[in-house]
Amino acid sequence: MTQDFYYIALVITLIFAIVAFALLGFMAKIYFNVIRNFNKTERKMRKNDK
Amino acid sequence: MISETLMIITLILIWISLFMALVVVCSAVHFWLRQSKKITQIKPLKRYPKVTVVVPAHNEALVIQATIEAILNLNYPTDKIELLLYADNCTDNTYQIMKQVVSQDRYHRRNVKIINRHGTGSKAGVLNEAMALAQGEYMCIYDADAIPEKNALHFLIEKVLEDPDRHVAVFGRNKTRNAKQNFLTKCINQEIVVTQRIQHVGLWHLFKIGRIPGTNFIIQTDFVKEIDGWSKGALTEDTDISFKIMQSGKLIALAFNSEAFQQEPETLKAYMMQRKRWAKGNFQVVISNFKHLFDKSNWRVKLETFYYSCTFFAFNLAIILSDFIFLINVVCMILQMIFPNVQLLFAFDTQNIYLAQVLLFNWLIMILLYLIQVNIAMSTQMGQATAQQVWLALAGYFTYSQLFIVVSVQALGSIVVDKILHRDETKWIKTKRFSD
Numbered sequence: 001m002t003q004d005f006y007y008i009a010l011v012i013t014l015i016f017a018i019v020a021f022a023l024l025g026f027m028a029k030i031y032f033n034v035i036r037n038f039n040k041t042e043r044k045m046r047k048n049d050k
Numbered sequence: 051m052i053s054e055t056l057m058i059i060t061l062i063l064i065w066i067s068l069f070m071a072l073v074v075v076c077s078a079v080h081f082w083l084r085q086s087k088k089i090t091q092i093k094p095l096k097r098y099p100k101v102t103v104v105v106p107a108h109n110e111a112l113v114i115q116a117t118i119e120a121i122l123n124l125n126y127p128t129d130k131i132e133l134l135l136y137a138d139n140c141t142d143n144t145y146q147i148m149k150q151v152v153s154q155d156r157y158h159r160r161n162v163k164i165i166n167r168h169g170t171g172s173k174a175g176v177l178n179e180a181m182a183l184a185q186g187e188y189m190c191i192y193d194a195d196a197i198p199e200k201n202a203l204h205f206l207i208e209k210v211l212e213d214p215d216r217h218v219a220v221f222g223r224n225k226t227r228n229a230k231q232n233f234l235t236k237c238i239n240q241e242i243v244v245t246q247r248i249q250h251v252g253l254w255h256l257f258k259i260g261r262i263p264g265t266n267f268i269i270q271t272d273f274v275k276e277i278d279g280w281s282k283g284a285l286t287e288d289t290d291i292s293f294k295i296m297q298s299g300k301l302i303a304l305a306f307n308s309e310a311f312q313q314e315p316e317t318l319k320a321y322m323m324q325r326k327r328w329a330k331g332n333f334q335v336v337i338s339n340f341k342h343l344f345d346k347s348n349w350r351v352k353l354e355t356f357y358y359s360c361t362f363f364a365f366n367l368a369i370i371l372s373d374f375i376f377l378i379n380v381v382c383m384i385l386q387m388i389f390p391n392v393q394l395l396f397a398f399d400t401q402n403i404y405l406a407q408v409l410l411f412n413w414l415i416m417i418l419l420y421l422i423q424v425n426i427a428m429s430t431q432m433g434q435a436t437a438q439q440v441w442l443a444l445a446g447y448f449t450y451s452q453l454f455i456v457v458s459v460q461a462l463g464s465i466v467v468d469k470i471l472h473r474d475e476t477k478w479i480k481t482k483r484f485s486d
Contacts, residue, residue, distance in 0.1 A: 003405075005058055005405065006404060006405040006408065009061070009405060009408045009409065009412070010408055012065060012412075013408055013411055013412050013415065016068070016072075016412070016415045016416075016419065017415055019072060019076075019419075020415055020418050020419050020422060023075065023076075023079060023419075023422045023423075023426065024422055026079045026083060026426070027079075027422060027425055027426045027429055029083060030079070030082045030083060030086050030426065030429045030430060031429040031435055033083070033086035033087050034086050034429060034430060034431070034432055034435075035432070037086060037087065037088075037089060038432045040089065041089055
């Protein structure tokens, strides 16, 4: 039974690993979007102040 | 054979819980990928419905002043806000502070009622009394330690007006106001950011499921009357009313940009008390709603019950089992040093050594996923995604997160004792407050 389970565990582990790396990429994308957005808002505010 | 089966069952239970969590994370990531490109703007609303803001307070002298002032300074037409302040069974000077703050000249035209209450039912009792008094189309609830940001109510109403028939309740998010106090509050802050930026957002974005968080939310007054208000016996009256709303087919919408600050426990004792009460309440809700998994209830109720069951039963059971396995093996290893003939009780055969390696790799991925989840949540807020937060998340995984198991076991034990001794569960058990 454990031998069969080995293949199932391998596939599930692989899926989790792929998802983890994909999420890592998306995290970076969100991080840079937020910074870009923040800078845009700052620039707008500075322009309005002038 | 038995030990191998037990290990496999444990692993499958963890995978089920993890799968559910990953679906929610992916949904939240999809939401934030789109949302992080947009700039939040304050637009005038189509209409400004009258709102009754309710603040239940029980011995809240330390924090109540800041809360009242924040509410009275909300960016919302002043003639459309009715404020009901409840000093419920207070033995400190909460009532006097309320009167003092409201009597200031700048607030003398405001529609504020201060009620010195001596009734029963704790928070649920207060909310039910407020429901009978409320003149507003919507009721907005703030805990006594909440400091809503200026546009918090504006965003809540904006969301409700998107679909007034279905959105009978709307909830915002709560930020930790004492996040930098110590290691515990830093970890609580991370947990709260993850809950609100990942779980709440993910569940709303994918399934249109929302949960009333206890503070910083609005609910249609007529609707709450229709469902007979808040249950007096429920420890977490908010989870209870969330299920009632979902059962009716209506929605609890998320206004992710409506924010309020709240205080979190600064000592381990205060933290354990708060979390035990929450866990007990959540167990009760799962137990009372478990039947809906198999009847013709609304699918959102089924899904939410399944999600709660995964978190509070399947995941807990899996963690307790795996910790049990780990401890037994540690004991065996120690005994092996003295008696070399002792065998490990839980071990795969030598021919299955690859399986053991896969499982170890699995465990590392779990930690990685935990860290990624925390850091995605942090990335959604400017200034929160720092290297310090990564190290904190890692330290929190091995310390703070493990408290969840202790809290759950304690809560389960307490429920059993409550049943045996018929203990009263409706008295105020509030979180200890700290001065700023």
